Amino acid sequence: MDSVVQLQRQLVDYRAQLFNEGFLDEQFNQLQQLQDESNPDFVVEVVTLFFEDSERLLDELAKALEQQSVDYRKIDAHVHQLKGSSSSIGAQRVQKVCIGFRNFCEERNIEGCQKCLQQVKHEYSLVKTKLETLFKLEQKILAAGGSIPLPM
């Protein structure tokens, strides 16, 4: 059984890794700073909204790209939303794929769009797993009676 100190160490290291690998950026820190004793679940709540919203958008995107006559404006609108929400939580790699995705929409490049959809699904899935791991670590620390270290 890991001690609180060990768990806190793990969390700090894991967080640093996520930042170094570009999964998360400064915006995620901003969210953490908005969390306090009266809003202890703020980050989890925002990220959960992000998960729900993203899954909806990814479904819509898949459907839109399957249509006989592809509506690029609709696709662009969905990607714009996904870009916005990923930016709002600091999911940097997802945001970056969205930028390229919008370019392909503008060019009405179906293959480019399909490739980007696969990429963005992949990046989304990665960041989701990593955030869930991060939250689980936080829960472990709290359960062991410790407090979550503040971001640097």
Place this chain on the structure above:
Amino acid sequence: MASSSSSLPSMEFDIDEKPHVLAVDDSSIDRKVIERLLTNSTCRVTTAENGKRALEYLGLADGQHPNHGDLKVNMIITDYSMPGMTGYELLKRIKESPNMKEIPVVVVSSENIPTRINQCMEGGAQEFLLKPLQLSDAKKLRCHIKKLNN
């Protein structure tokens, strides 16, 4: 009645009277973030998911009878890109209203487009901020909040 004792042009409110901000954004994530940012700066926040709902709340929707008796809004912050009505269109509607035009309106956008920014500023926006909003932006917003006289 509160008197300002500091040298900064601070807005002082009665202890029970937090400034009330109407935040308009079609993204549930952004509504949540903005709400927290503002409540963190001791504001009371009402959110609306689009321009139409915002106008309804303000009593400015088509066919509505303006009913401003109890409504106190010290600032409106709106996203630019929204379905149905853009933040700019919402800004114009507010500025056209004799009762609401004095309320400071801040427009936010994820896109840094100079013509868009100019358009909003010329349309009467107090400020134009880029998303994603950060803690430092909350301080700027606080300065724009207008103290309404009862």
